Amino acid sequence: MISPPHGHVAPVRVHFDELDPMGMLHHSRYILLFDRVISAYWNEQGWDTDPAKSVFKEVILVVRDLNITYHVPITGISEPLVHFWLEKIGRSSVIYGFRMLSSDQTVVHAEGRRVNVNLDPATLTPAPISAEAREAAITLLGVPVQA
Template sequence: MTTAVEPGHIEQVQIHFDDLDAMGVLHNGRYVLLLERALAAYWSERGWPFDPAVPHFADIFFVVREFAITYHLPITTVGPVDVHFWLDHIGTTSLVYGFRVLSADRSQLHAEGRRVQIKIDQTTLRPTPIGDDVREACTILLK
């Protein structure tokens, strides 16, 4: 199966031996981590460090509200995989990511899903609007 990669971004991440379960298959919970690693690398490369002491954007306090995934083909080996992600929607307080986990040659679709993040106020922990700087930085990922 050949898979298209536009729009969005593809970040290569590594599967390590300890990511595999007792059956030699990537543990289902590790797919969340693959997306997290891909997003962290993407934003870090663009000057958005994940160091609370050195924020690039004024409002970087996001939490995951929803995570949904459909598994298609198990990953059974260590090595690189590609995580393709994009934004389906930028709301007032939310970002909706779509994503796919692909083989490194992009011929196999292993999993796909979505992740919803909510920007919250650090004091009240209630949803608060996404600032213009973050919104602008995110537009390149819009589908």
């Protein structure tokens, strides 16, 4: 696997029950693949939904906006790659860019962006992103590369 100049790339498994009747990954599952990879990445960095276990104060991150463009269907049981990066870190939100790639990285199956907002657990209103989370996220900053 080629390392990107920014962000993170990881394989993710497509299971039989995620395929539609035509043998293609159902459109709703693309974002689930992204969620699996991004959750695993942040878990490895020490994030947890339990504030007592997490190394970060941010435990409630919600999706504010999500856009995805589909290019070439993912077919069959396979292990495509998910490449994601941060386009921007704001006061209380982050913007992720992502691409779903073939395992050999020659095909871009889909691409998009997602805005996550950090919420205060007590008020469920936007809360500033901590210095610790900003520092951990810095390696994800970048601009998308062309496939």
